[in-house]
Amino acid sequence: MVRFVDVPNMQRWVIDTGIETAIAGIAGTIEEDFRRWPAFDKTARVASHSDVGVIELMPISDDRTYGFKYVNGHPTNPARGLQTVTAFGVLADVDSGYPTLWAEMTILTALRTAATSAVAARVLAPAGATTMAMIGTGSQSEFQALAFRRLLGIERLRIWDTDPHAMDVFERNIRPLGFDVVRAGSAADAVRGAEIITTCTADKTYATILTDDMVVPGVHVNAIGGDCPGKTELDAAILRRADVFVEFPPQTRIEGEIQQLAADHPVTELWRVLRGEAAGRTSPDQITVFDSVGFALEDFSALRHLAGALDGTDYYADVDLIADPADPKDLFALVAAGAAVGAPV
């Protein structure tokens, strides 16, 4: 039997756990797994692009556990009432090859993306930061806000989105939770006074959500939306002034903001910072950019954290996904009753 966490069960787990506590738990597992980075068999995700979007498979494995996520990205989906990003994921046992967990990951991806941003910001954002600008207030935005409050103590948000409705939704969701929210009149207005700038927009184009003049010394840029070939958010000049931190360079150089730069532009891998092998932020005037595209290890960590949380609960159903004949060399026995039907015996 494989444990299956559908959407209602994932909702129950998140609600009962508390969103911030769930994010903090996932963040802890992400840090733990990033610190053992060399233990993983890593590969850039396998993408299938169409005119309207992309479908990706993101596999990763250590010597005990294999995991993958299926995720789509379809920027025009919301116009017809569908999510831009939906996902599901699987964990399996390396030793037997048998899957052990199947879970919805639309909600879980939102949690892990926010957790990853906050894990990176803890080593990259300026000390004592209190204010975050958020450019793009779509489905990921509330999770980012909660992650940055829980892991960095951010209480003040300055928001901007080209879609006023997205800002309405964000404010309605976030104000009751005790945040100080300023609705800006433009992206340039939003970034004023913010020590951290989170960009999270969904257009599948080379966009310039942040221009060079908007990023002052000392700022940390949490760049989430540039995550696909041909989809970027930052003026390349910002990247040249900044120290750029990435997840998995072979993937980020194709998908991230740094696709705008030379293939050998120096970047620092986040896992090295988390292991103490490379420096994070080293001065108050430094501009840091976390050029996040989302890496398979983050999904693995989120699923691993979830799997651990399921024991002794009813947040899952057992599903019969693996054919299990009494004699492993006799798969046929499972359908033998269908052998005579239509057979010219």
Add this chain to the structure above:
Amino acid sequence: MVRFVDVPNMQRWVIDTGIETAIAGIAGTIEEDFRRWPAFDKTARVASHSDVGVIELMPISDDRTYGFKYVNGHPTNPARGLQTVTAFGVLADVDSGYPTLWAEMTILTALRTAATSAVAARVLAPAGATTMAMIGTGSQSEFQALAFRRLLGIERLRIWDTDPHAMDVFERNIRPLGFDVVRAGSAADAVRGAEIITTCTADKTYATILTDDMVVPGVHVNAIGGDCPGKTELDAAILRRADVFVEFPPQTRIEGEIQQLAADHPVTELWRVLRGEAAGRTSPDQITVFDSVGFALEDFSALRHLAGALDGTDYYADVDLIADPADPKDLFALVAAGAAVGAPV
């Protein structure tokens, strides 16, 4: 909602349909899809190898439908009561990125592998063949026998396996279905007089199941078991005497029997034969080898056939895999009740 076909429902579908009819239906869809080969976005499968086995993802897409299969291969699994190969698969809508079907594929893979072998043999085996040698009588073997009877009229089987128990199981399953079965004393004995030789063993090593002297002019070799780097079944000399037919050369050159040959050894793609653009068998003395490793399109076809067969039936359950907030920009609404828990408001 996503349609989910678990193991019991797959069993019911196969039994109610009849195994041979199910295989014939899948074979028809495989032929149809191979004939529109250029319409697919194809990639070699993504494999994660460990000391004891492999876990693979096999994605493929046309402009309407995306599909992938998860499949493992663990040759030592049967020794502890587990299947060598288990699998599940997904179809999704390219336009929205949303998955539509999730199905067990351990049973379905057995059907599609047999269907593919028979589709190839129809254009490669000598005319009027009546006898097939089967080297390796594990989980795939009965399905091969039924496929070759239904699609080629093969009624006589000469079998050999190093594991007598595997032969016992095969004979017990297949004799009641009207086949004429001869249990051989060796692989060399099994191939005597057979116009078709099917090799389907599971050892993850360079093996020589068939030596050069065992393959006489005019024979068609249906080579299934050499499907992994370092895992082959045929003496390379056979391949040099034969015309070799393959599914997807970039994958077969790494995984198939032809991994033993030079990277530019001439091969013919099966889809070209099925489209009439390349010759299959051209003479009675020709040796043909179908160097089959299993390609993503065959799984796509099997899932597509299954999906079509489900309409109006109860062979599936609807599962809630896709988070679906009323407002697509408000994913947070699904878990908002968990925002206050543990929050330092």
